[in-house]
Amino acid sequence: MRAELQPGSAPARRMSFTSSPAFVYVLVSPLFLILLAYVIYPLWETFVASVHIDGETTWKNYVRFFSLEHTANLEALWTSIYISVLSVISCGIVGVTMAFLLERYEFPGRKILSVLALVPMALPPLIGVLSFTFLYGESGIFPRAFKELFGLAQVPFSLKGIWGVVVVHTFTMYTYFFMTASAAIKGLDPSLEEAAASLGAGRFTVWRRVILPMLTPALVASSLLVFMISMASYTAPLIFGIDRTMTMQIYLSRTNGDLDMAAAQSTILSIVSVAFLLLMRWYQGARNYQNQSKGVSVHRTEIKSKTGRYISIVLAFIGIVILMLPILVLVLISFSVDGTWTVQILPPKYTVDHYLDLFTDKKTWRPIMNSLELSAIATIGIVLFGVAAAYAMVRLRFRGKTLLDVLIMLPWALPGTVVAVNLIAAFSEPTVFSFNQVLIGTFWIIPLAYFVRHLPLVFRSTSATLMQMDPSVEEAARNLGATWWYSFRRVVFPMAFGGILAGTLLAFVQCIGEFVASILIFTPRTTPLSVAIFQKMYSFEFGTACAYGVLQIVVIIIVLFVSRKLTGDKAGTAV
Amino acid sequence: MSSVTLDHVHKRFGKAKGVEDVHIHIESGEFFTFLGPSGCGKTTTLRMIAGFYYPTEGRISFGSQDVTMLPPNKRNTGMVFQNYALFPHMTVFENIAFGLQVRKMAKADIKERVERIMKLVRLDGYGERRIDQLSGGQQQRVALARALVIEPQILLLDEPLSNLDAKLREETRYEIKRLQMELGITTIYVTHDQAEAMSMSDRIMVMNSGVVQQIGTPHEIYHRPVNRFVASFIGETNLWEATVTGIEGQNVYVQVTPDISLCGSLQQASPQVRLAVGEKVALSIRPEAVRESAGADGENVVRGTVALAEFTGACVNYVTSVGPHQLRSMFINEGSAVKQPGEAISLHIPKNSIYFAG
Structure with missing residues (x-):
């Protein structure tokens, strides 16, 4: 439908024109x-829809949004920001730690783990959230299994509310930190560290004065990105029933027929998003460390001590399981007969x-x-x-x-x-x-x-x-x-x-x-x-x-x- | 084959000036070089001839045809780029054949022409190779073959040797010169390497910060530079400031320091220099013109101490401290002992080797 607007083919026939x-x-x-x-x-x-109501121009939706009497909207804005900040922190910790472990250390299972680390990228947002509720939700497999196992009256834990959203965000978005941090670590010129060491810097100083400052641009860029995506997140709040987020408010205003309010909420969310976009562009333009030397050799520290090896194997195994479970559970449930899985730990009947x-x-x-x-x-x-x-x-x-x-x-x-x-x-x-x-x-x-x-x-x-x-x-x-x-x-x-x-x-x-x-x-x-x-x-x-x-x-x-x-x-x- | 004329060509990029008032006529079959330091406007001028830039003012013509605003694909020039700009997704054969395919030539003719040119640049048998399977020198020859196979009116070379190592550079230099002489093609060559320019060109245009400094044969440029810039950019030279103290007939007497006075010839002066008593002038003295003097006194003899001695095999280079100045000199190695730093030395500067560069 937009094909006829595509440039290139039209001016091609007149060559002299292309050089003007x-x-x-x-x-x-x-x-x-x-x-x-x-x-x-x-x-x-x-x-326009947000300010043009019943034939007159009015700011009343914006006044209502920021009024301190009906705080639903402000609460939603606050919750969105709150969730986003938590998401940035937890994604950052998980993503950067994994990047360092996988880029700098050699241990059994490293290769497979570094491939699987990207699995969350293969999950569409909705699928990611669904698999998490199947696994860890109130009627999920793990909480129920623990309840049965220990004969409890209630499930001992379950993923719900804001923390549910943050956990899902962490799983689906840590990859942004992981990828940028991995690339930055890979791009770190080993000769810089060697130069610092030869100038007498200890391991800690090298980290503090060389490695971390070099990683800062990557980390700030991913923080802004994760914050922006969390603000825009809709699926996780929807499934975990958090109504008071900006995206959910827009959805609810629309379904309640309050169209001009939905428009106002949309406009405010757009402004926040665009502000972040501009911030990100500015930051990326301002700070950019390019790798200076060409052939960069990877040097990984091998974990040699026996206990260290055992611990790393166990951790790698847990990591692999956590990463694979969402997909495995989907595969498992996809073979279950519709409507038969009610209170059991696992679906009872299977079919193709x-x-x-x-x-x-x-x-x-x-x-x-x-x-x-x-x-x-x-x-x-x-x-x-x-x-x-x-x-x-x-x-x-x-x-x-x-x-x-x-x-x-x-x-x-x-x-x-x-x-x-x-x-x-x-x-x-x-x-x-x-x-x-x-x-x-x-x-x-x-x-x-x-x-x-x-x-x-x-x-x-x-x-x-x-x-x-x-x-x-x-x-x-x-x-x-x-x-x-x-x-x-x-x-x-x-x-x-x-x-x-x-x-x-x-x-x-x-x-x-x-x-x-x-x-x-x-x-x-x-x-x-x-x-x-x-x-x-x-x-x-x-x-x-x-x-x-x-x-x-x-x-x-x-x-x-x-x-x-x-x-x-x-x-x-x-x- | 075609001559090239640039008629008062100017190029500005926004407010920044690129090239100012280039006015040259390049003869058909001539090997013409644009020489200058980076950023001097030589590549800009070449790109205007190729059609990648259009002049802000002035006209460009090939023979009698005005090409000022003609798009690059209509100019029939062959260009070799500094980084060769070979098509990485095509084989050697496909790269060379590209220009012929554009011209819708018959398949058989293309094959024949490409094979002929590949033989000429000594690449026969490499047709099916991928570009990344070639060495730097081979890539360079593919670029040359690709530019030559279309039988261009003019061959444009943009620093074609700068990506090669020293040895290969010299070989390729002869190769390009051989091809140019064999084909008799008008060639415009851009370089910042004065040795390349001197050894290959019929004429050289020296440029600096967008302005043409001098146009002439290598001999003229070397021996009669019009100003200090040209004198110091082409070859090595000693540039000394001096004051004219007297002019008698053909002799010009100058005072360099209270201790050093020299005598030069009125003939050896750039047309830009004003020779009159009391005027400040710059002297250019080529190191190879300086001779070792047997005696410590005499006209144009200076005494000093060796500051640095360099034995390069073919010759011996000295840097001699003469009062506050330094004088570089170069002697053909004839087997005599090399003087050590600190030793006293007397040097004779022949009258005709002092050039008033202005």
Whole structure:
């Protein structure tokens, strides 16, 4: 649907035109237009809806939000911040500790653990939360097992409330800290430590004065990221029943029909998110330590003492079990007969019917088909936009470049709930941008939401590859007589292909797993997979829900594996 | 083959100036070099000829054709980039064939032309190799072959040797010169290495911070530099400040320090220098022109102590302290004993080797 707006093909036929200074703007203006239409305009419409009530302009929703009499909203804001801060702290501790252990020490099980450490990334948000409630929730396997084992009247512990949310956040988001810290530790030039040591610094001083300061940028960046994602988190509060968070308040205001209040809440949450986005950009620009020397050798300390080895084996084993359990429990429950698992520790009856149904029963297959279709359409848009935007950002010089960069990252900072509310505000009436159609309640609104939410993915992977690519390679092609379009097709595109494909696959799986925006805008005819899982859960069809979930995970793992291969050992820069 | 004319070309980047008023005519078949330190505007000028930048002012023409605003793909120039810019996703053959494919040449002709050029640059048999399987020198030759196979009007070389090690650089230098002479192609060569420029070029244009300093043959540039910059940038030289004390016929007398006075020739002066009694001038004295003097007195003889002696095999270099100044000198090694630091030495500066650089 956005294909006709894609630049590149139109000016190709007129070669002399491609070299004129105006050509740059021909290429970038569709990008600005798309962002204006589907990001800025919906944001603006939401704001308008929050202040324009019954024909008059009023700030009463904002007054109500911050009033000290009805504190529900302020409480929600406070709870969101509180949860986010706790999440940052616990993710930081878990992620950095794991990064250090896995990067700096050699112990049995290290390799397998470092692969499994990324498992939480393969879990779509909804699936992660569900598996945790199955395992550790009030009627979860572990609490019940302990109750039976010790003959207690009540379950001894269970995951619930705010702490439930924080634990789930920790499990699903520590990977951000883990990955950035691992990369930073890997990138630490050993010669720096050696230099410090040769200058007489002891082990502690080396840590305090060299290693930690070098890691600070990575840690601050991940803290901001985790904080932002926690603020946007919707699924965990929903499942653990924490109503007083910003995202839940928006959802509740909408379901209660208080649309203008939902718009006001959305606007406030947007402002917080955008502030964090800008903070992150500023910080990343201000602090950046690049590794100076080229060949960095890994040096891991081997754990030699006997007790040390035993302890490390036990800890590694526990780590592996914790990481694997969410997936294992989903697999287990996916074989259970729907409606039979009530008060037992484990599901009593098993069947393979759910998997057969996935591909044979038309009604069960429908959401899978929907998701594939919706995601494919969205991904096409994301790729066309992302490649054009990345090329423009890396290779072209034009006014408004920083603005374009911020605008592209904006949808990524916006919580899914907000994206959905914005789109509803903008496209429940015919507009120019929707070709005079009402999009709400149609098939098209969901791919549009996916497009907006995951738009930066291909952009980022492609611009990363393009940045590594020497611009003179393209110039060489031009010098040899190739037109702009010919050199893009034969040189730029093939060289960036690995990056483009990796981003594309990532965008596709993100779309397949999308739940937060879908739940607000789906229609019965276009129910996507994740919403179907949610519905099955509520009608106690655990088996079917988990079979869906396992399917999602399998797809995601395959895609992650393929894209890692593509970006890892591609035939990139030979120069 | 084609001549190249730059007619008062200026290039500004926003407010920053890139190149100012370059006005040159390069003959068909000439080997012409842009020489200067990094940031002097030589690459900017080359890129305007290639069409990657358009001049802010002025015109560029190839022969009689005005190409000022022609896009790069329409210019038929062959360019070798500093880092070669080979297409990493293509084989050696595909890289070289690229320009011919763009020109929609028949497959058989492409094969024939590519194979011929590969023989010429001594890469026959390497067609199916990937770029990352080649050494630096081989990559360099692929880049050269790719630029030459399209039979360009003009060959543009942007510091093509800077990524090679010293030995290979010298070999490739002869190789490029051989190809250029064999093909008789107009060649524009950009470098910051004066030795490269001197040994290969028909003419050299010396640039500094965007401004052309001098255009001339290597001989002219070396022996008659127009200013201090050119004198010191090309080869080694001693630059001494002095005051003119008298002019008699062809002789110019200058005072360097109260103890050192020298006599030079009126002929040996840059056109930019004003020779009159009382004027301050800069003297350029090439180290290899300085001779060891048998006696301690005489015209243009200076006495000093050896501060540094360097034995390089082919020659002996001395840095001699002469009063507050230092004088570098270079003698062909004829087997005599090398003086040690601290030893006294008398040096003769021949009258005609003193150049008034202004």
